[in-house]
Amino acid sequence: xxxxxxxxxxxxxxxxxxxxxxxxxxxxxxxxxxxxxxxxxxxxxxxxxxxxxxxxxxxxxxxxxxxxxxxxxxxxxxxxxxxxxxxxxxxxxxxxxxxxxxxxxxxxxxxxxxxxxxxxxxxxxxxxxxxxxxxxxxxxxxxxxxxxxxxxxxxxxxxxxxxxxxxxxxxxxxxxxxxxxxxxxxxxxxxxxxxxxxxxxxxxxxxxxxxxxxxxxxxxxxxxxxxxxxxxxxxxxxxxxxxxxxxxxxxxxxxxxxxxxxxxxxxxxxxxxxxxxxxxxxxxxxxxxxxxxxxxxxxxxxxxxxxxxxxxxxx
Numbered sequence: 001x002x003x004x005x006x007x008x009x010x011x012x013x014x015x016x017x018x019x020x021x022x023x024x025x026x027x028x029x030x031x032x033x034x035x036x037x038x039x040x041x042x043x044x045x046x047x048x049x050x051x052x053x054x055x056x057x058x059x060x061x062x063x064x065x066x067x068x069x070x071x072x073x074x075x076x077x078x079x080x081x082x083x084x085x086x087x088x089x090x091x092x093x094x095x096x097x098x099x100x101x102x103x104x105x106x107x108x109x110x111x112x113x114x115x116x117x118x119x120x121x122x123x124x125x126x127x128x129x130x131x132x133x134x135x136x137x138x139x140x141x142x143x144x145x146x147x148x149x150x151x152x153x154x155x156x157x158x159x160x161x162x163x164x165x166x167x168x169x170x171x172x173x174x175x176x177x178x179x180x181x182x183x184x185x186x187x188x189x190x191x192x193x194x195x196x197x198x199x200x201x202x203x204x205x206x207x208x209x210x211x212x213x214x215x216x217x218x219x220x221x222x223x224x225x226x227x228x229x230x231x232x233x234x235x236x237x238x239x240x241x242x243x244x245x246x247x248x249x250x251x252x253x254x255x256x257x258x259x260x261x262x263x264x265x266x267x268x269x270x271x272x273x274x275x276x277x278x279x280x281x282x283x284x285x286x287x288x289x290x291x292x293x294x295x296x297x298x299x300x301x302x303x304x305x306x307x308x309x310x311x312x313x314x315x
Contacts, residue, residue: 021062026066
């Protein structure tokens, strides 16, 4: 803090066997350090304290450069190039197309940069090193209930294609693949139709853009809104039921919802739900083990609307 007249050690939190290779400050208070084993450190208090950052690589990192206060790059062994858009708080991997050691990197601005390495290696980028510049990505319900995804790119570099993914209860599911345009500076438009999405729920999608060298990046997530019925709906499965069943119902708008079960002669035997709910699809498991075999009626009441569903219990 005295223009280098004196120096004091600071605890980096890194083990003694790990070499730190380079430090770069993109603002007076915000800086990053890179080193062996993919080590990345970050500070927001002018270097008084440093925090370890999750790294997408275990390769040794050699050098840092920032094109502005937020956008930065780190390079290292085996052609590794990392990229940050939040001043070094998080990093993702970019495809370099090479496997040699990259020794240094320098960016003139957020688009134009150079990297150099072993055996005369020189790399240049005019698009921030991003293999594919995605300019739009949207999801829209079609009249038949399917969802059409549309996206456009401004430029592409070594783009093998796009894996289309949909989120479900277990994570992200691969739906299909759309081939890319390789390397081009011309704008491109792509489409993909999900023919059988869940109708009564908001559906989330993303793209996994894949380079020819196998490296990949994920797009932002887009959503297709739920298609709600014009009036309340109630479904029971399994039906006939033995020891248990599941009642799934959809309501058009927020309302006080009552779901009750009656015997065939109109006697109330259970109130499954009786409280306000938001519009959407709701699921309630129900134990039928204590019910005698027979025919029952489940009645869903939402606001001024109602729906009746027949339930058969077998033993």
